[in-house]
Amino acid sequence: MAGDQLQVLNALDVAKTQLYHFTAIVIAGMGFFTDAYDLFCISLVTKLLGRIYYFDPTSTTPGTLPPNIAAAVNGVAFCGTLSGQLFFGWLGDKMGRKRVYGMTLMLMVICSIASGLSFGHTAKGVMTTLCFFRFWLGFGIGGDYPLSATIMSEYANKKTRGAFIAAVFAMQGFGILTGGIVALIVSAAFRNHFYAPPYYIDRAGSTVPEADFIWRIILMLGAAPAAVTYYWRMKMPETARYTALVAKNAKQAAADMSKVLQVEIMEEQEKIEHITMRETNNFGLFSREFARRHGLHLLGTTTTWFLLDIAFYSQNLFQKDIFSAINWIPKAQTMNAIEEVFRIARAQTLIALCGTVPGYWFTVGLIDIIGRFFIQMMGFFFMIVFMLGLAIPYHHWTTAGNHIGFVIMYGLTFFFANFGPNSTTFIVPAEIFPARLRSTCHGISAAAGKAGAIVGAFGFLYAAQDKHDASKRDKGYPPGIGVRNALFVLAACNFLGLVFTLLVPESKGKSLEEMSGENEEEPQMEPAAPYTRTVPI
Template identity: 35%
Template sequence: MVSEEADSWGLGEGGSRSWPTSKPERVDDQVTVLNEHRRLSLQEIDNARFSWIHAKICFVAGAGFFADAYDIFAISIIVSMLGYVYGNEDGNLSPWQSTGLKVATPIGNLIGQLVFGSLADIFGRKRVYGAELVLMVTATFGQALAGHGRAVNIVDVLVLWRFVMGIGCGGDYPQSAILMSEFAPIRTRGRLMTAVFSCQGWGQLVAGLVGLITVSAYKGAIRDASYPAIYPVDCIWRIIVGFGCIPGLIAFYFRYTIPETPRFTMDIQRNIAQATRDINNILSARRHTVAKGLSSDTLVMAPRASLADFIKHFSEWNNLKVLVGTAYSWFALDIPFYSLTLNSSAILTYSNFGKIDGNSPNDVYESLFRICSGNLVLTVAGFLPGFWVSFCLIDSWGRKTIQFMGFIVLTVLFMIMGFAYVPLNSTGPGQHAFIFLYCLANFFQNFGPNTTTFIVPGEAFPTRYRSTAYGISAACGKIGAVVAQFALGHTLLNSNKDMQIVLEVLSFVMFTGILSTQLIPETNQKALEYLSNESQEAYITGAIERGVPLYA
């Protein structure tokens, strides 16, 4: 079922509509035909049956997200390995080296989301889709081959490569989300976007699996190595990093076979005739005739993107509050998400499930095995189930309800974990209870704001600013990730006592997310055009062909 608001605009499933093919004589009638043609074209997208093109876009976008997540979150495992090879006598990198490796990617993400988000609204989703993947794969390959010398420290080289990789990964966010949202039917849009984003969980899972398998494969080499076990561990982390190139390379070809979205062609390129032909070719089971008088050279007169128009649109509170709501909600979510996820190895160590003291070959193997298996357990127990439940309920419960519930539950969970941290970690059963609560928090991050903050910005803005606004929202999230690493992640590496303070702070941050959720609209089962807060009745005001007005 679609919403009454969407159907009242003519984008629902009710009623029989005829496709306008004649060319009226009166100017008013001609403009009416253009608007009707646009409306019916959009209706074809919104009411389309699930088809191969939807599956293809979901797979291609998801493969990129899989690679993004693998590369970003594998660092939690790799930092421990780098400590044994290039760290101090205790087998650890300095706190600032560790923080630099973890914060470089979110900083790159921020830049990539803003730049590629804006470019996609200018040049098109298709034309820039794949460029970010080149950056990501190149930087990942560069990390795997990075060397250490007297003049250049390998950690500094890795920080630079991870920054470049972050730009590519960041550019993937608006591209993948917008492509899926603009192609998806109303009734399954939430599930399709969730399916794309859930590949983040699969990327984390495979990062843990590859780490565990590689460490196990080098078990004999580590234990037989002379003290310390530098060479085998140096090989292990390079294999783990290099594996991240594979899904990116697989997705690379398919990204250039993805068609441009009809919404971009229609509303930004302003070419309704070409958009109709694209819909006929890739989405519609029925073939519709382009209205007489419209050719591929005919451009309609409609709102166009410009700085002045952007300021005008978002100077209205009804539009600005949506951007503020999506941006701050993502900011609030990424503070705990990145401070805990990128430091999961430290959290496991505090609860006696991670790294152990000692640098003997046996100690090194035992520590790495526990870190990899611990990260694997956290992913399987929390991240993936959260995505699965979101997938099942996102189009029935709605985005706002799930986000609101997630922030409430996370506020309570972090409060319990923070204020009861000392008694929980004083005994063996208490430590198991703490890990259970941590996994539960991971579950409600993904069955909650981690999923919805990805979806809502891809639905709630006009087509001409959808990717730009999405990039702004996502970039605000990465500001939260950077704050998390400098203010909280660095603290996590200092002492067990500071962990308690961090969790208490995160509880307050989650509470502010409850407030920001009130600013966003419920986007479930509503047409993207309805959610744009712009009148669609007279969206088109005329047309021109080769610079000559046809009717206006």
């Protein structure tokens, strides 16, 4: 019954927006800033790695990573992220959100620095150590997903909870943008020093030894934002929902939230014991009761995140290949290595600034007005529209003079990914599951997303190769289906994501206990159907 709501949780649900909300957004958000920077900055330097460590003077191109090395460098961090999401998601429910929060951040700091210090006597040695450190970097990043989402959802009030969680996730956009800006600044500094105009124009295809510093500096700078926020993460109190509903410590929950909210809150130990002892609040993740009440919801959150990330990470990681395919970035043999990094970074920064970042903040502004379900359906729909708009007249876009139109359409797919399922798939799993399983279920949903990212990272690398490109086959690439057909495949993934969204319940305006059924004597959630939704016109 609604009257069973604990005073400490009710105080959080009805609290006005206060300074602590914004503090929590910044502290949790800086982790996501770091996550995005570390995951996506590798796409800015993979071509440079090919030039430095795999240069072939007999080739028509200055240097390309072998396909197996390229797949490993791009995808190994996602394998680590998937593992970290499952492990730290589970650990966050067992040990508490705060205790695990610092572990993930320190792992990210250490492995960011170590990635830039990758060593070896041979090219294979350097790539092996780089992949090793990026796996553990991904492991730490993976833990940040369920913990940041869960902490923000449990701190927020129910009126603006969606906007607060979305604001944390929106820092991902700034991380992607900052990665591009950092690569621009570093490459410009080296370019102007070693290839001062007009001399660098005459050295097409060349690579100075000092270029090895560029990728190392870019990767290592990812440690800075995480290190800055470590102290503040350690000062955050444990969330009241974990302390009360999982740890069953009424006194501590009341004391922590009295300080945070600056109001007097009574401890209610007897009520906590009554709520947590109910049979309906004691089922496990693999129980029949969980399957009945939340099974289809978990299926919905995992499948939609999986399908979304196939498209989202394919687009992000292989922007450079798509832009090269339409000749927006010149052929590698026409420019030196540092100039190529500069051109790739400029393209990614432009897309992030015009499409990626605005999409996140449209979600922040509108999610508690029009709801999660509507935004997710709309995002998937328009991603399908714009991907088909790129794929069907693909040869029109690749001809001279039409590149700007392609970039605009391509940027709009990022806009509706972020003003759409890329944000909502992160938000909803933090709202609809019970407190004792919330971090675990979010971790499972996020891990499904990273499985999609792995499919995107490894699959798109091969699929997007032109099947008629003999030079690529000579380097060991199997014949692919080409960028155009790859865009058709990504559009199909988005269509399936739209269909599976029907399994995801709307959580706008409801408390976390209403969504999970923890506040009820009997389960109130429909076991096999999503909630009735009102879609504004």
